[in-house]
Amino acid sequence: MKLPAHELVYRKIRDKVLFGDLSPGQAVTIQGLAEEIGVSMTPVREAIRRLTAAGALEFMGNRRVTVPQMDENSFAELVFAREAVEPQLARQACRRVNSQVISQLRTIDQEVNLAIEAGDVPGYMYQNYRFHFMLYRHADSAILEPMAQTLWLRYGPLYRIICGKWGTANMVDLHAETVSALEKGDAEAAAKAILLDVQQGFEIIRNSFNWS
Secondary structure (H helix, E strand, O other): OOOOHHHHHHHHHHHHHHOOOOOEOOEEEHHHHHHHHOOOHHHHHHHHHHHHHOOOOEEEEOOEEEEOOOOHHHHHHHHHHHHHHHHHHHHHHHOOOOHHHHHHHHHHHHHHHHHHHHOOHHHHHHHHHHHHHHHHHOOOOOOHHHHHHHHHHHHHHHHHHHHHHHOOOOOOOOHHHHHHHHHHOOHHHHHHHHHHHHHHHHHHHHHHHOOO
């Protein structure tokens, strides 16, 4: 299904936040985004309205927006929320995925591993996101999956800073363990693998910022 033009613009700007092309504190103008994407300012304004409503962007005045800075308290809330939401999505998805979906997840995980080996930070960020949300989409949750999307919009820019600083050499995940649990139909094991995967990512950030 072809997406409307305004939705395509939204996704382009969303992805700039999600994958850290816009850094926390970096101000950009609505006009600048419109010129970069090659569209009028109207769909850009609408996209920014949606992203500010989600907390992924904030207005700075003079038609400028920025990705919010993350402090230790906000980080603690983000940890709490992702640890609550994403294992439940994995648990629900485990009851619904079929062999074709599991095969697709395995292929995406291979792309994650290749990006890590190549030191490809943008590729790693993108494929890691694809893995998680391919899984979460099959949870068939109208509440939790959009919540996870919003949480990743707050997580992505911060994680990109860490990946940019340290590279991909120390990036680890529990995707293979997740896939194995899905193959066995073990919802609790899938939930645990995703929880540990989320916690590993946060531990890298916590150590980098010396947060508790």
